[in-house]
Amino acid sequence: MRLRLWTSLALPALAAACSHAPEPAPPSLPPTPVESPAPTPMPAPLGAAVISYGGEMTQGGWIRGTLPNGTVRATLDGEPFPFGDDGEFFAAFDRDAGPLAKIVAVRSDGSSIESEIDISPRDWPIERVNVARTPGGEPTEAFMKIRQPELDRIAAARDLRTGAEGWRQDFIWPVKARISGRFGSQRVYKGGEAGAYHSGMDIAGGAGTAFVAPADGVVILAAEAPFSLEGNLLMIDHGNGLNSAFLHCSEILVKLGDHVTQGQVIGKIGMSGRATGPHLHWSLKWLSARLDPLLFTGPME
Numbered sequence: 001m002r003l004r005l006w007t008s009l010a011l012p013a014l015a016a017a018c019s020h021a022p023e024p025a026p027p028s029l030p031p032t033p034v035e036s037p038a039p040t041p042m043p044a045p046l047g048a049a050v051i052s053y054g055g056e057m058t059q060g061g062w063i064r065g066t067l068p069n070g071t072v073r074a075t076l077d078g079e080p081f082p083f084g085d086d087g088e089f090f091a092a093f094d095r096d097a098g099p100l101a102k103i104v105a106v107r108s109d110g111s112s113i114e115s116e117i118d119i120s121p122r123d124w125p126i127e128r129v130n131v132a133r134t135p136g137g138e139p140t141e142a143f144m145k146i147r148q149p150e151l152d153r154i155a156a157a158r159d160l161r162t163g164a165e166g167w168r169q170d171f172i173w174p175v176k177a178r179i180s181g182r183f184g185s186q187r188v189y190k191g192g193e194a195g196a197y198h199s200g201m202d203i204a205g206g207a208g209t210a211f212v213a214p215a216d217g218v219v220i221l222a223a224e225a226p227f228s229l230e231g232n233l234l235m236i237d238h239g240n241g242l243n244s245a246f247l248h249c250s251e252i253l254v255k256l257g258d259h260v261t262q263g264q265v266i267g268k269i270g271m272s273g274r275a276t277g278p279h280l281h282w283s284l285k286w287l288s289a290r291l292d293p294l295l296f297t298g299p300m301e
Helices: 002-018 141-158
Strands: 052-056 062-066 071-076 088-092 100-107 112-118 126-128 179-181 186-188 201-203 210-212 217-222 232-239 242-249 265-268 280-286 289-291
Touching: 088 280, 141 217, 141 232, 141 242, 217 242, 232 265, 242 265
Parallel strands: 126 186
Antiparallel strands: 052 062, 062 088, 071 100, 100 112, 179 201, 201 280, 210 265, 217 232, 232 242, 242 280, 280 289
């Protein structure tokens, strides 16, 4: 009896010892917020798709203007040309340019804007000579050994990009005197053979007369010794592919790399190189196009 009593009393105690109280539920957490994706910024509108310009739209002439906002590349008749960070540009037309030119501006969004320009023809002064062209005009090998390095220097100078801003200015005459030779004039010999046209403006100032920079620029060539044809040659970069050349100087008063300002005296007139008398030959070129200086300055007053 004692044993049964102990057993009956011990079982409830064992059951109590093995029982577990239920664990409390973990506290509920607030839901994790789901972040919305940031909105994709929309590109700013590029503005009006217009190429604006003005100038001398004729053979040997030029224009200045503004390209559309966002322009990253511009071409004239398929050839790329430089322009300013503000979209301002300069472009020009060769002496023998055709009747129509086309500017294309490509923008950062891939769109392109076109503008066609009517180029008026010029009545160039042509002198017809009733004699055959003198034979033997081809340069000799000995001459080309001298001449080719000169041509290479001129080409290398024209390839320089100095960041000059003179192309934005209205040009002035480098010197005022009698005009003795006009841009674009040409001889046609008996039989119809044409000689090379005159590539600049000849100004017959007296020997030693000072001449000035027609616009701001940087000196890209200042001959240390006379070239075979040009004599003492001075070249100024006006920026964006536009440059001036001054031939036959008696003296050059600036040096390579100098920054010059419009109206600054840069040289003196002479007859060095192939010249029959003292005069200043002033030529202008934009990229590969030869230009008429008279269309930059207007007539002398």
